[in-house]
Amino acid sequence: MGALAVDKEGLISFDDLLDITMVADRYEQLSQLLNEHKSILINAENIERIDGAGLQLLTAFFKEAKSLNISLEWQSCSEALKNSAKLSGLTENLGL
């Protein structure tokens, strides 16, 4: 399982899968990000599959960023992610 790619500017890039098997790892990495950056850019164009656990993690991540006044924006987002978010009613929560 590859680690989340993060550059110095706060750009995070997800790989193709974000599901229950990796949310624990991603949780640690995303939590860390919020401590290190005031502005975060998300590249999710590679996500081919995301499940309920993955969406919930992103939702909690967005909620936390908002409460901490950290700027969180999508650089790009895959159709799979958009579609899964729409099906789960989370489009608005994820700022999509």
Add this chain to the structure above:
Amino acid sequence: MSIDLSQFKQTFLEESDEGLDVLESGLLALDSGTADDEVIHAVFRAAHSIKGGAGTFGLNEIASFTHVMETLLDEMRDGRREITRDAMNVLLSSVDVLRELMDSARDEVEPEMERVNEVQAQLDAVLAGGSSDAVTSGEQGVEQETSADNVSAAKQIAWLIKFRPHEHLLRTGNDTVRMFRELSTLGDMENTVSCSELPELPHLDPELSYLSWEITLKNNAELGDIEKETIEEIFEWVDGDCDLTIEPVIMDDVSTEEVSTEDPPPARGAGSGSPGDVLQSHIEVLLAGSAEVDKSDIVSETVESAVTAPIADKVVPITARTAKKKKKNVEGSIRVGTSKVDSLIDMVGELVITQSMLSQLGDNFSMAKLETLRSGLAQLERNTRELQESVMRIRMLPISFSFQRFPRLVHDLSQKMSKKIELKMSGEQTELDKAVMEKIGDPMVHLVRNSLDHGIESPEIRLAAGKDETGIIHLNAYHQGGMIMIEISDDGAGLPRDKLLQKAIEKGLVAPGENLSDENIYDLIFHPGFSTADQVTDVSGRGVGMDVVRKNIKELGGSVEVSTEPGQGTTFTIRLPLTLAILDGQLVQVGQETYIIPLVSIIESFEIEPEKVNSIDSANEVYKIRDEYIPMVRLYDMFDIKPVTMNLQDCLLVVVEADGRKVGLLVDDLLSQQQVVIKSLETNYKRIEGFSGATILGDGTIALILDMSGLSNLLKQSASVKNYASA
């Protein structure tokens, strides 16, 4: 890792066949009132397994159809619904439909949905009628009725689904996205999420579930009505892992009015409402329009359009299936008990040891080891025979596989003819070759139908005759002398001897005044076009069939006989070889030719005593055995070949049984006995009367296998020709 499920599909279909048999026999037991509680549970489990498997393999028509059956069975199982004859009949029809759907799935062709829809409508009617809840009373009943009226009056119905996963749900491997995606295929979905219980990130356990949803699922004009059961199915795997309510909502253009009752009957319509139909109709719409569905368009479209994505995925394989309508040749398979396989492995082990021993012997052979070689070869022969027997046993199946179709047949036909009939079966575990079993099925069906139609009398007539109003049909099977005997008997009126004779005279089959034995008269029923039925029914009575029955059985190397007792009943006895592939044969020499007589046909053989041979006329000879005269056939004469000798005292007589009578075959010599592999003459050359096949002997020569029934016919023909010639 992805698993190719197609490799298991055949197994599923085979298991489903067994499941359907369980379903059918269970339903018949329930119908006759002989079933205990376990039967209804077994029936339910069978339906449930079929549904589950069908869903797994994407056989949606089967899954959705079985689901409705399952609902009905579930209510019966719980005692909420009475087991009525009407319901049983519909369920039995459903079994037939499922069989057809399974066949379509097996052959990879589109099922005939007309019949499916028709029976599904009947199932729906049963479900909708006769209170599904016998315990429903008073207020609740009224309330349900009212809400049902409301629902049916409403043009547009929706479902409000409140879904709150328990914390651990995600850890069970269930995925909410997958469930929502499935829901979205049913209609237009609006999903509102609640994040109120989602903790702040530092307190989050990412593997636990904190979100909850309220989903409105509206009927989509193209997809048709949504059934509550279909929604429940989607949440089936999370039953117990979530809080779930599914409530009907009546929609109008402006507002949404929730219906008061919690569980109204879902709207069902004949032929439109099952997910299979929904899918089908949607596919038709899609096919009618542009075939191309671009997935990339899906997300950017509205929620309504999003539902097409999964459906569109399904279009591809189904369209592909439609394209290849050609029936697929599915290789048959049989289930073999592990003990038979173990025995086979043991035999192969023995064979390998013997082969190894012989191989070693060959490496440094000397004449001193000749005896060891002989012993080794004898062992090889023994091993080969045992291996052959083990292999043949694999093909042997209990005749219950063939018998199991009859309870249903008797059930349906007895209802149709308003007769009361009990079917008894015995000897179901008697084994015979699968190929024989497959071919004997239809003749047996014909005989049973005949017994039902002509044999068993109506209850009134039986009562008037002092019989029990319920007639009995008995199927029995047993082994006898290397053959399998199948008896189909009834306790009906018996064959009408005088009527048969009269009919035969009318048809010119028998000359008026001709003296026929009872046996010969009864045998007339096997004559082509012969029927004594006063009325032609769709069950039997057209005079076609019994001759075909005999012909088919003869082709299997068997015979069928009838015995009857006026007023007491009729018994048909079928004799069949256990296998069609190999037979134990006696090699006999006639002239320079070698023929094979099936060992099972041979009663005895001995040297001829010329003084016991008598000529009846110029054409026919008989031989006296003890106090009996039997016809004697000079095989060299019949086959027009030169004998080794014309001296009777140098010849041998082989007494065989042919068509139930003894015949003496005159041969030059008896050679060895051996098992021979039967090669079909019809396949390799053409059918020849008197021979059932050919085989290749150890020295490479071909020997013809005598067919006793055919020989008997040849004998009759030959005698009549000769009599005519000498007259």
